[in-house]
Amino acid sequence: MKRFLSLLIILLFIWMSISSSTNALNNVKSSNSETFRIYVFGIIEDVYIGNDTYDFEAGNFISVRHVITEHGSRFFWYTHHKNGFGLNESGQGIQFCGILKPHFVCGYLYHNYSEVSHVENKNDLHDSSGLRLFFSREFFIGKIKNITIEGNDYNIYALNLWRIEVWWYNDSRGFQIDHARDDTCYYRFDYAFRGIIRPNFVCGIGRYI
Numbered sequence: 001m002k003r004f005l006s007l008l009i010i011l012l013f014i015w016m017s018i019s020s021s022t023n024a025l026n027n028v029k030s031s032n033s034e035t036f037r038i039y040v041f042g043i044i045e046d047v048y049i050g051n052d053t054y055d056f057e058a059g060n061f062i063s064v065r066h067v068i069t070e071h072g073s074r075f076f077w078y079t080h081h082k083n084g085f086g087l088n089e090s091g092q093g094i095q096f097c098g099i100l101k102p103h104f105v106c107g108y109l110y111h112n113y114s115e116v117s118h119v120e121n122k123n124d125l126h127d128s129s130g131l132r133l134f135f136s137r138e139f140f141i142g143k144i145k146n147i148t149i150e151g152n153d154y155n156i157y158a159l160n161l162w163r164i165e166v167w168w169y170n171d172s173r174g175f176q177i178d179h180a181r182d183d184t185c186y187y188r189f190d191y192a193f194r195g196i197i198r199p200n201f202v203c204g205i206g207r208y209i
């Protein structure tokens with residue numbers, strides 16, 4: 001029964017995220033901005049609120065993020081946070097709507113800001129001691145504007161690119177699905193990629209070394 005309720009809540013969050021972000025897309029295209037919402041639900045150890053900053057220390061909670069950029073890129077990330085793998089969001093004008101207590105959260109963060117481009121840097125996914133994820137696999141396929149490779153460092157400049165990833169670290173885990181347009185660059189350091197790499201096309205699987 002508990003698993004069924006958890007699944008129902010997750011599906012509800014996903015539906016809310018997609019429906020609200022789809023409505024926001026019309027405004028995004030006309031106002032030259034990026035819009036996102038992050039739905040959060042569950043137990044937290046603590047929360048720190050500063051100037052335009054929300055830092056949730058993980059207890060046992062989930063977050064569902066849906067981002068739409070002005071160029072039509074979409075990013076959907078689901079994360080189950082446990083054992084210190086928390087959520088930190090900052091930015092001018094970021095706000096929270098819902099229930100927020102020192103040990104429980106249920107609501108969403110939202111934010112509109114102009115003239116930015118989404119740059120996703122996976123090297124930010126470290127814990128406080130600097131250790132990398134225990135497991136991470138990414139699958140890329142689609143058109144790119146360019147790719148630069150220096151040793152084990154990759155910069156992938158998207159044009160019409162799909163990315164699917166699964167990862168876990170200790171008990172925390174998640175998956176991500178991106179549809180990236182030409183406002184997105186993926187930076188990957190200490191990385192191994194196997195597959196087809198061309199100046200205008202990429203298809204393969206990547207992992208951190």
